[in-house]
Amino acid sequence: MTEEKQPTFEENLTTLEQIVTQLEQGDVPLEEALAQFKKGVDLSKTLQTTLQGAEKTLATMMNDNDQEQAFETPQGGSDNAD
Secondary structure (H helix, E strand, C coil), X not given: CCCCCCCCHHHHHHHHHHHHHHHHHCCXXXXXXXXXXXXXXXXXXXXXXXHHXXXXXXXXXXXXXXXXXXXXXXXXXXXXXX
């Protein structure tokens, strides 16, 4: 039994862009347009979930003890070069 490779974020984004382009052209039969719209909504949700996961990853950093901690920007503007 072979595992089916999941599309990458970029592949999903490209597919969504193609769907939007087809629907904007308006020459797609109604049934196909509805199916494409549904697929586009599903892709949009998948992309949003991926982005939220990436945001959580970027908002966390590792400390010297290899423990995760929230990444916070310094307050007070001490690193401004005004």
